[in-house]
Amino acid sequence: MSPRLIEAAPTGPAAQFVVHEEGLADTFFLSLLAPAENDEGLRHGDLLAVSARPDAEPGDLVVWWLGTAESQALARLGGDLRLHPVAGFPPPPDGDAPRSLPPGARARLRGVVVGRLRSAGAAGRRAG
């Protein structure tokens, strides 16, 4: 199974992160579905807090997508300002995009991963 990111709504105090006010940073959460712990130390069930600010810097762990929830993936922004695949996610398409992608599809930055929330039951779980 390939890792996936799905939209998630935190409950409890963490819900305060999710704000939708004009001109303010918006933070959203994505739940990681992964077969095993990966090179980033991320585990199945981790809730990733993602800041939607577009000012990623080299070294940041970022979420990129092609505009659809299914296409979301993690990557690291390199010093060359290119997205390098991490945590078992596929590389973003470039000029040699895979045939399965729509013609001209381009990876767009969706946000920067600022943290992760791991709840009691999530530790060590694996995707089935």
Place this chain on the structure above:
Amino acid sequence: MARGAASARDRSILHVDLDAFFVAVERVRDPSLVGRPVVVGGPPERRGVVAAASYEARAYGIRSAMPMAQAQRLCPDLVRVDGSHRLYGRASRAVFALLGAYTPIVEKVSVDEAYLDLSGTGLLFPRAVDAAERMRREVRERLRLDLTVGVARNRLVSKVASAFAKPQGLFEVRPGQEARFLAPLPVQRLPGIGPVTTRRLLDFRIPRLGVLAATESWFLEEVFGEHGPAMQRRARGEDDTPVRPPWEPHEARTIGHEETFAQDTEDHGFLRAKLHELLAAAARRLRAQGLLARKISVRLRYADFVSESRDTTLPVATDHDGELLAPALELLHRMATRRTLVRLLGVRLGGLSRGYWQGSLLDPRRARERRLVAALDGIRDRHGMSAVRAGETVWLRRPSGRRPAPA
């Protein structure tokens, strides 16, 4: 790596917080309490207040410091437990002994809360978050208590992070992402920003930490003085406060005492005597720690739960009861304007600095007073606070709780 050698970029700080600690310990002692709305605190007939509430009780709106009678009205099925601070102390020591195996740099800030500095433990724990995960598991398996952990590069952000992981969770803020992590949060979520500052920030349309971080620092300095730029640095997630290990003396930022009365009162003589008693206890703690105070704050809570406080700054720092009492009584006098019964009285000493009161070298009376205070402290150390009392406060311990009638 020696402590302090880790640069701000390499630090790994954990803020650990035991979930609903008193209740959790009671549930270990009596598993039948699991899943029920439980509070720890004194009985309503003795005007007890809620010291801790289970998450089930909090769902009814019950909070710490709420009068027990009110809590029981909110939840008729509420289970009240008197509580045993001796037992909680033992449980706390067991938890912190376990955490001490991960790093010697553990700063306990209360019976159920601490900061740990894992900087330089990379060989043992390549990722601080994995160490945190293991801690939570060990505390759960060995002691049947739940731990919430915030992991970050500094104390401030780790504290905010743990607040968002409650209960039973773990929140790691990625290094370098502190400002982005804090940006969407309401300003009052930042430790140190209280209701008054929050109101002023909102007046200036600064509702969230990201806005505060981006505000011109000259403007913040204009409005908040030197605290403005400092507050802004914290809003950006900058904090280099060290975690103090147990072998470094921890200095209190304030020292205070307060008391909720068995019966609400409007007796000013009683309040003055009680203030004298509370202040004597606080001043004794000052002297025991070799500290001097420059600020005094007196707080009243009325029967209608409205609170009021006043503070004053002394010209010279002191630890002497007599020099603290007069300005404290003046504050009390200035506050006594409402015609409402008083429920609680408190006094707090702040602006603390290290040192000992010397008085005037040219005034032999002051030197005698100093020797007298030292002698009284010695007696109280051996026999307790009530062994020696100021004349004005003696009648507080009369069975009637009433002042003797004038002769």
